[in-house]
Amino acid sequence: MSAVPVPASELRGRVTQLRVVRSEWTKLWTVRSTNWSLFVAVVLTIGFPILASAVISSHWAEHDHRGFNPLDPALVGSQIAQLAIGVLGVLVVTAEYSTGMIRATLTAVPKRLPVLWAKAGVFAVVTFALMLPSVLIAFFSSQSILSSHHASYSWHHPGVARAVIGAALYLAVVAVLTVGIGTIIRNTAGGIAAFAAIFFVLPPLMNVLPTSWNNAISPYLPGSAGRAIIQLTHDSTTLAPWTGFALFVGYALLALALGAIVLLRRDA
């Protein structure tokens, strides 16, 4: 044995929220799925807008451009990236259940809730820290491509800064919401299905309803509410930007709260 034995007093440390955060940070970066998913999210967030803008730009003369919103191609990548973020958010929790790691985690932190707060907090911060530069690059690249047709927005255009930064905030909230979903469902396939259902299946399903019902309900669905922050204008079918975003945050906190109840009450 090479190492000098550690004095016993240093092994008596308490479990603190900060230490659990540190542990969850290490957990996030020591499995391959994280690196892959985040890489994909960044590539999609930046790549799609550049591609879309280039295509639009090169075919500019062929199409009518009334009602064209330069912000759409800029932020389309982040909307697709939410798939990668959402799946990773579910996995951050459900992979522990599927591998049995949850037993080790809850043995080290038997109070349980600090683990949930740490997972949600770390993942949300990482998502925002990566996605904010990504959407900024996406915005400036796409607008630079579109500017040759004078169909671009400057950063100072009303609402643009809020929309672009809001796109990154939106993804951070997706991160929290899906960690909550993963904690409630505790199963990877089920968690991803629930995430997909809420964000990608429920909205189109609303179109089956009578228009008045559709218009009454749709703006309040999680995805639509969250996306209010990336709209420049709103009409009767969308909520005001910060109102919608606040509702979206409310959904995420609800998912976390339900997850907390499940985590505390169920056997590991």
Place this chain on the structure above:
Amino acid sequence: MIEARGLTKDYGEKRAVDDLSFDVRPGIVTGFLGPNGSGKSTTMRLVLGLDRPTKGRVTVNGKPYAQHPAPLHEVGALLEARSVHTGRSARNHLRVLAQTQGIPRSRVEELIDMVGLHDVANKRAGKFSLGMGQRLGIACALLGDPHTVMLDEPVNGLDPEGIQWIRGLLRGLAAEGRTVFVSSHLMSEMSLTADHLIVIGRGKLIADTSVDDFVAAASKKLVHVRSPQSSALQGVLTGLGGTIVELEGGMLEVGGVTAEQVGEAAAANGLVLHELTPHLASLEEAFMDLTRGELEFGHAEAEDVA
């Protein structure tokens, strides 16, 4: 010190642990025995708070496990080994657990060396053999230098060298004054390692005694004796009320009398004895005897199947 009082756990209709009360004391190795499905693993999960008891309570050093500020310093546990993320290396697995409690990296390295995982520490845990997985689990259990060590089938998958190492480790930990609680199916190993036994069957406590008492209580009073004057000896012993079964090589298996009685009777009658041995049940026989009625998953006797 682990104290269980009236511990009960139901999974729906099934009662896995039934009114279990016992103490596991420091300074000795306590073996936890029971047939498959008797509730050993469930009991250990209840100690750690991974499952919530339906009734009763269990404390570690006076408090429920979850209330200790540094849980890994109170109890180091190895439950079913695969509680590890398969995509993470062994070293990183130990690190993430250590970080929750502020245990330094040097301690992680110390344990990696101690359990012999130095060469594979950066390998993904999913690629580990059973033995390597066990060693990692043991490293995790010892991470916080715990007062109490609780291991579920620790020698599962270890080679003889590993089994011997564990035995030495457990006895060493007990000698340091720690509480050592080990469940096992390997009777021969348990008889070498444990000082005290807690035996359960179908979730209920069957025995809570020292190993010696356990074996003695189960030993039928059998004596093996060999004499050149076998028939004369048989006559004397039958007169004492003993039952004789003739074994190979002139050996007699005598029931109902003690070795002392045989020796004195032979001497009183001038008979020579070449061999006189009291038969002590092995731990395995004692265990099988005691738990025969309490098997959760019993096997048909060979003759029944024929």
